[in-house]
Amino acid sequence: MGGWRDMSAEALEDQYSPSRWSPRLDRDTIIDAHLAVTAAGTERARASAQTSLHVPYGKGDGEKLDIYFPTDHSGTFPVLVYIHGGYWQCLSKDESGFAAPPLVSQGVAVVAVGYDTAPRGHMDTMVLQVRRSLAFLVEQYPEIRGIYLCGHSAGAHLAAMVLFTDWTEFHVVPDIKGAVLVSGVYDLEPILHTYVNDALNMSREVAQRNSPMRHVAPAVPAACEVLVVVAQHDSPEFRRQSQEYSQALRAAGWSVSLLDLAGVDHFDVIEKLSENSYILTQVILNMISRA
Numbered sequence: 358m359g360g361w362r363d364m365s366a367e368a369l370e371d372q373y374s375p376s377r378w379s380p381r382l383d384r385d386t387i388i389d390a391h392l393a394v395t396a397a398g399t400e401r402a403r404a405s406a407q408t409s410l411h412v413p414y415g416k417g418d419g420e421k422l423d424i425y426f427p428t429d430h431s432g433t434f435p436v437l438v439y440i441h442g443g444y445w446q447c448l449s450k451d452e453s454g455f456a457a458p459p460l461v462s463q464g465v466a467v468v469a470v471g472y473d474t475a476p477r478g479h480m481d482t483m484v485l486q487v488r489r490s491l492a493f494l495v496e497q498y499p500e501i502r503g504i505y506l507c508g509h510s511a512g513a514h515l516a517a518m519v520l521f522t523d524w525t526e527f528h529v530v531p532d533i534k535g536a537v538l539v540s541g542v543y544d545l546e547p548i549l550h551t552y553v554n555d556a557l558n559m560s561r562e563v564a565q566r567n568s569p570m571r572h573v574a575p576a577v578p579a580a581c582e583v584l585v586v587v588a589q590h591d592s593p594e595f596r597r598q599s600q601e602y603s604q605a606l607r608a609a610g611w612s613v614s615l616l617d618l619a620g621v622d623h624f625d626v627i628e629k630l631s632e633n634s635y636i637l638t639q640v641i642l643n644m645i646s647r648a
């Protein structure tokens with residue numbers, strides 16, 4: 358599936374360390390900066406929007422979500438479900454509400470989903486939790502009119518896994534109208550050979566079972582619109598993964614666009630969703646208003 362098998366261990370480690378590719382900040386400060394920016398943005402969102410925080414969608418401690426309601430929510434409203442990144446082992450819903458302000462002001466609810474990160478959570482568990490969070494939303498909030506998924510990095514992977522869910526066992530079918538997959542990983546196999554798997558402890562079978570690239574299903578007539586987003590300063594491997602996944606979806610009949618955003622890296626590509634004037638914020642609002 359690609360040249361990563363010919364890479365040295367060091368080269369592969371480099372490719373799967375997003376912090377090493379930004380021209381903006383050095384590798385030792387960029388992750389702390391990302392945490393600080395997303396936490397401050399989330400604090401601002403919580404102060405300005407009407408919210409329901411820490412809503413349990415399951416029995417587990419980690420199975421909670423935060424809802425940021427639209428400013429005017431007297432009727433039905435679309436919802437953007439945000440799935441955070443952090444290589445399935447860091448970050449949480451508590452710094453994942455930063456995208457809410459420009460959306461809630463336009464009538465869109467934002468839900469930040471929590472899930473059990475590794476080592477507590479297993480890859481299969483995280484995928485199941487995110488799927489269950491959607492079923493919960495549909496059952497509990499009949500005022501939701503259409504769901505848009507948005508995931509960053511590891512969260513884009515989880516969002517892509519949600520796209521090919523067999524909903525029969527959940528007894529509801531969420532009306533997913535669109536998915537925005539930002540700087541994601543869609544083939545987990547290369548990761549098996551890097552430090553990322555130290556906490557995840559995935560076997561080859563687990564990595565394959567949870568690789569969206571291996572489960573691209575033919576689009577059904579009601580298949581949602583998919584926007585695959587990649588940053589100019591993502592690593593070549595991250596960029597390859599987005600290109601190949603979007604091509605595979607297109608070949609299977611999905612309506613998919615690849616948006617290659619100039620001037621941003623793996624971290625500010627998503628941080629800037631707190632800004633109304635950011636192109637991706639506008640693209641998302643446009644996707645929602647067209648449906």
Ligand SMILES: N[C@@H](CC(=O)c1ccccc1NC=O)C(=O)O
Nearest residue numbers: 374375376442443444445510511
């Ligand atoms: N150790 C990684 C950290 C990382 O990839 C990351 C950190 C915060 C938010 C998202 C990330 N990437 C994917 O989920 C790095 O070198 O950048």
